[in-house]
Amino acid sequence: ETGVTQSPTHLIKTRGQQVTLRCSSQSGHNTVSWYQQALGQGPQFIFQYYREEENGRGNFPPRFSGLQFPNYSSELNVNALELDDSALYLCASSLGSGPNEKLFFGSGTQLSVL
């Protein structure tokens, strides 16, 4: 049990729709990262938020956006869904954003785009 919870656990959307995924960080953690894990692949970094500001982004288009709230919970928003967006989306929280920080992962949201 990592203390990181994600909702919903599963979601089905159709192409072109918008989706919001939610993550509740472990208590006291001020940093959250989001990763996309396509079937049969390793997780790919989407972006990271530190104290409500985006402080790093991977190779994902602008239709992937995020928010981090004062209580350090966060959201991942994806607009204009494409079939290739079907994946497991993982969030991870940590006490800080440094390289030595341990990440605590949630169990993920499985998104299917039809």
Add this chain to the structure above:
Amino acid sequence: AQSVTQLGSHVSVSEGALVLLRCNYSSSVPPYLFWYVQYPNQGLQLLLKYTTGATLVKGINGFEAEFKKSETSFHLTKPSAHMSDAAEYFCAVRFNDYKLSFGAGTTVTVRA
């Protein structure tokens, strides 16, 4: 370009046999190195990590890994496999401050 490579997408071992999972990275600067395990329908759990210091790192569940700078490798081993070790294993590297770069993963099955 910086990258992480896991050799072998699937490894099958007998219960009690050695588990060896291979990971190589490409970087001009020694990065921070991690191994994670993922059980079905679960998130990632940290097995062990190397940041600085001793190059042989011991982790949870009897796993260990050795950082070899000259070979740019960080292979994961466990002397004796248990049925509960069946899972997917990911090598990950931190090349900069904010993101982990993961390998494609190795699925381990354990035969009774």
